[in-house]
Amino acid sequence: MKLAQRISRLGTESAFEVLAKARKLEAQGKEIIHLEIGEPDFATPKNIAKAAKKAIDEGWTHYTPSAGLMDARKAAAEYISKTREIKVDPEEVVITVGGKPVMFYTILALIDEGDEVICPNPSYPIYESVLNFIGAKIVPIQILEEQNFNFNTEEFEKLLTPRTKLVILNSPANPTGGVLTAQDMEKIVSALKKYPDVAVLSDEIYSEIVYEGKHVSIASFPGMKDRTVILDGLSKTFAMTGWRLGFGVFPKWLEPTITRLTVNSVSCAAAFTQKAAIEALTGEKSAKAVKKMLREFKKRRKIIVNGLNEIPGFSCKMPKGAFYAFPNIKNTGLTSPDLETLILNEAGVACLSGTCFGRYGEGYLRFSYANSIENITKAIERIKQLSVKWKTAVTSNP
Numbered sequence: 001m002k003l004a005q006r007i008s009r010l011g012t013e014s015a016f017e018v019l020a021k022a023r024k025l026e027a028q029g030k031e032i033i034h035l036e037i038g039e040p041d042f043a044t045p046k047n048i049a050k051a052a053k054k055a056i057d058e059g060w061t062h063y064t065p066s067a068g069l070m071d072a073r074k075a076a077a078e079y080i081s082k083t084r085e086i087k088v089d090p091e092e093v094v095i096t097v098g099g100k101p102v103m104f105y106t107i108l109a110l111i112d113e114g115d116e117v118i119c120p121n122p123s124y125p126i127y128e129s130v131l132n133f134i135g136a137k138i139v140p141i142q143i144l145e146e147q148n149f150n151f152n153t154e155e156f157e158k159l160l161t162p163r164t165k166l167v168i169l170n171s172p173a174n175p176t177g178g179v180l181t182a183q184d185m186e187k188i189v190s191a192l193k194k195y196p197d198v199a200v201l202s203d204e205i206y207s208e209i210v211y212e213g214k215h216v217s218i219a220s221f222p223g224m225k226d227r228t229v230i231l232d233g234l235s236k237t238f239a240m241t242g243w244r245l246g247f248g249v250f251p252k253w254l255e256p257t258i259t260r261l262t263v264n265s266v267s268c269a270a271a272f273t274q275k276a277a278i279e280a281l282t283g284e285k286s287a288k289a290v291k292k293m294l295r296e297f298k299k300r301r302k303i304i305v306n307g308l309n310e311i312p313g314f315s316c317k318m319p320k321g322a323f324y325a326f327p328n329i330k331n332t333g334l335t336s337p338d339l340e341t342l343i344l345n346e347a348g349v350a351c352l353s354g355t356c357f358g359r360y361g362e363g364y365l366r367f368s369y370a371n372s373i374e375n376i377t378k379a380i381e382r383i384k385q386l387s388v389k390w391k392t393a394v395t396s397n398p
């Protein structure tokens with residue numbers, strides 16, 4: 001029997017592959033420090049877990065409407081209205097099983113074979129995977145270290161054509177920690193004005209993890225809300241990756257199609273997680289917990305960036321958001337995939353090659369600092385010891 005041809009175009013998320021390799025080494029008795037997976041190591045705030053348990057006891061264990069319980073849609077609409085300073089109607093919200101389906105459904109709903117989609121590179125690998133699956137023409141826009149891990153907005157303007165259907169933005173960004181500023185956004189919006197039929201998928205899953213200034217959504221710029229999909233969810237903000245609860249804010253004209261895709265795929269998100277989402281998005285205790293996690297991430301950020309900068313051949317910029325450090329490793333003389341393997345096998349530290357996020361990720365590694373200070377410090381020490389292996393390359397290629 002043969003698989004359908006289109007399946008060969010579906011990619012994957014390498015973090016899970018590196019995790020599998022790391023687990024194999026652990027099964028052989030090696031102690032691995034996990035800096036590959038992008039999930040907060042904190043427990044889900046207690047008030048949210050309590051709300052879910054209460055919901056189960058009250059019988060919230062059945063199907064809900066596909067777009068979600070109206071109370072959950074209302075909570076998400078209020079949360080986005082408040083945090084993005086825009087007016088969102090609950091009817092524009094679709095509750096999804098994690099944030100990922102928002103990108104899948106949006107691409108499925110909007111993109112025909114051959115349509116051009118501008119996609120940051122390096123970026124979250126699922127964008128490219130789904131775009132390839134659909135047969136889109138991916139137009140990469142390079143994320144540049146020298147632009148604080150943003151793209152050049154003049155270059156962006158040049159990539160827009162009458163065939164462009166969708167632009168993907170991700171701020172704060174995975175894997176670089178880059179954050180688009182209001183000035184960047186203004187330039188993007190101004191370029192998009194010439195192409196009124198281009199939609200934007202704005203992945204804002206890390207919106208609460210910003211260390212300087214405030215998160216800015218492209219949807220808050222005049223004329224943009226009606227052509228923007230905001231992807232958000234509970235996974236990163238509230239340390240709830242395993243709960244699988246996300247949501248999208250869609251232009252009114254798009255919401256019915258997204259709901260239909262939900263009917264055709266998962267029917268709805270679990271009822272009691274939707275109830276927990278209301279507590280997450282509106283509870284005072286959840287907001288406090290988010291602030292506490294952010295303070296801890298900020299401490300770790302400093303430690304990991306300082307540590308990475310002490311490793312021969314590495315240089316690391318201070319990320320402005322999310323919980324990833326993205327050091328430049330070009331002076332080690334090794335390729336990113338080789339260094340990823342060496343560090344895993346010989347230092348027992350799992351991290352990701354920048355190429356897991358696209359070809360412009362060559363020359364970089366991604367380290368998630370969603371791990372304890374103790375483990376981060378240990379990981380840096382181990383890599384420092386291992387660096388004798390590439391020190392020669394550094395001295396001969398300064």
Ligand SMILES: Cc1ncc(COP(=O)(O)O)c(C=O)c1O
Binds near residue numbers: 098
């Ligand atoms: C940029 C980005 N968007 C979306 C997601 C998916 O989030 P979720 O786990 O809620 O599906 C991730 C997860 O790593 C991510 O990094």
